[in-house]
Amino acid sequence: MPSVTWGVVQGRKEKLVSRVIICDYLKTIGIIPDELEDLELPSNVEVMRERVEFLQKLGLTIDDFNEYPLMLGCSVRKNTIPVLGYLEKIGIQKSRLGEFVKNYPQVLHSSVVVELVPVVKFLRGLDVEKQDIGYVLMKYPELLGFKLEGTMSTSVAYLVSIGVSPRDIGPMITQYPYFLGMRVGTVIKPLVDYLVSLGLPKKILARMFEKRAYILGYDLEETVKPNVNCLISFGIRREALPSVIAQFPPILGLPLKAKLSTQQYFFNLKLKIDPDGFARVIEQMPQMVSLNQNVIMKPVEFLLGRGIPPEDVAEMIVKCPQLVAVQVGFMKNRYYFFKSEMGRPVKELVEFPEYFTYSLESRIKPRYQSLQSKGIRCSLAWFLNCSDQRFEERLQADFIETETAGPSFCMGGKLGLPSNEEVVSAEEDDESDDETLLYRRTVSL
Template structure:
């Protein structure tokens, strides 16, 4: 008798099974690729009751204490169900580069799931361009980032930065300098700060470079930080357009504390004899002066100027107005040009006058002074008194300006003062040689607080210069950015 075996009927292929099969195949294909980080292998385990959870928390707390972690702050957050999961989290963070001390500084980091929080965030940061060896420093400075959602919180911030024209390669640099940016909402403080800066004249295309230079501006509140600073600087007499140009290049000024540093420093400048009408030019030339420990520096330099350079306090104030950087210059370096002039027979009093009139002399190397002085005496055959009256001669390039123009003057048989043929552009010098007009020697620009910029001889400027606004001329002539 044949024993008939009954076969199981085939399982019909339904749409649900077909989708499940495709999902399984897709998962297998993705699993074949090497992951950027090794995913945790330990699961959370079975659902625990209240008593089991309390027991697990005690066991995990004992484990953390045994390795040096203080678990006190973890009482308010959910912890994994087993010690194995916590051990894996701790080992992952240590492998990343964090120490036990780093974890104790922010123990809530142990509440972040490796699979749901830590690994996605680190992978995204590395994708942005942060090198893996520097991820530990990033997390150490802003551990809250591991609580963030990549899609909901991190991606919008990066898109906002790119929308401001922050270069893609600069995004890691910006985030490294100010990691807290990843905790802001683009539609909040960041958007408001940018909108205000644009409203005062900052060019939208320059916002990106400003953020790259000083990303902290995106976290500053307009009403309490940015606007009071801007209004104070405008109150000094700086034209709005010029202030906008300065902020584009020296954005860090917004980071100075207005009440504790900036306002007291302005008062210090006035107390040392700097004229109020000269404050705009001082700030534009050397914006860092607003953030220095200014009283101590000015006191030290004023004493040095009086003792070694024989410059009285009033002369020192005029020198600061013309070159505010002298508050931070090395005294030994400043003394070398002075000693050079004295060694050439120029009296101390005249050298002091030269320094007050052109403090840029203190920045020049002695080798350059020697060459210019030798040409002045041997080729130009002029008297020392002309150098005392126009010490700016030493600030002009000997090869590209002084020698060629002296040669042309000699060919034309023109005898004039140093300032007449040196203190002008090439185009203006050619016009002077042709004799199109006659003008006296001009001094530098001056700025009157509350009024427009007045340039001596301004009516003689070329059409190209006339197209510039008063503020632009002030900025161009007083600031080298």
């Protein structure tokens, strides 16, 4: 008679033999089964073959299996098919399911109801659009493994606490979902604290993050601090740093030293602008670090072609760097109006190069005609560098004010902190295509 334990021992023997056969099969197709020793394997080799072939049909390779062999422990019917079906349901294209699994194979171990659904509901609760869920998860599939009450909630709560609008969290996630996985204490807060120490108010930082969430991914020690030090080394004044960063936040993440060196050399060689003048240009228009040199030269060549001496052109660019971003076609129209209709000397353009950055149809012409009708003779800055309301007040005055030094109104000229009225005015200009679009991009955070 067999002993009481005979069936148990026999069962163990069969399992052991089955495991050996399965491991031999995996070895024959190039899979190293070492990590599967503690894993519950299927009862026979046919089931394992089904798993391998199913995943291969998705696009996974032997190398992918060796990278994460634990995926072979997932039942096709109980794990893989339900998970893939849900992923497809929330917007991940069927043709990209294999890519998703390759990037985040741990998803195959997940419970759809207990783990995946709550994360998707959490994202929807943060105003991520339904049609964007698949896109977000393709960019950052690890989100499906996060605990809701952990890093994700903490990151969102901290950003809202510094002024980020809750309604902008959804768009931020769609643009750059990785910040949901960043620890506040070691990544986000140190970056915020450093930028605040440079003079940037948290309110401005919040607007920056809303528009460019990827800034949160800039490494503080490896990228941000070295770039700030680089700006200072090129002559940018410390008090100008907040304005430079607010105007062009990507400057914190660029390979800045190489770009500044190249542009500084170009400005000195081609435009005869010395390093100090170059620093003033960057302070007013930090986008210049990435502007193509051929683009810069077109407006310069136009001005030189009008007989303006090189040293005066250099002075104009230092005063108003936005000149180099104005399309030559617009410059021509304004220049010919200036010469033929206004009949003014070119030296006035040298004194007020911002003239070229204003709309001819919606600002220069109508204001000039108003001056003509009243017989007023004044400088370009006097009638252009002010709001519509202020211009009307000036027309009604009994004398022409003396222009004093101070912050520029900067309608279409110097970058600074333009009023809301002027931003709206710029958007309504007749010539608001490429040129005004660039202006709005420049002044927006």
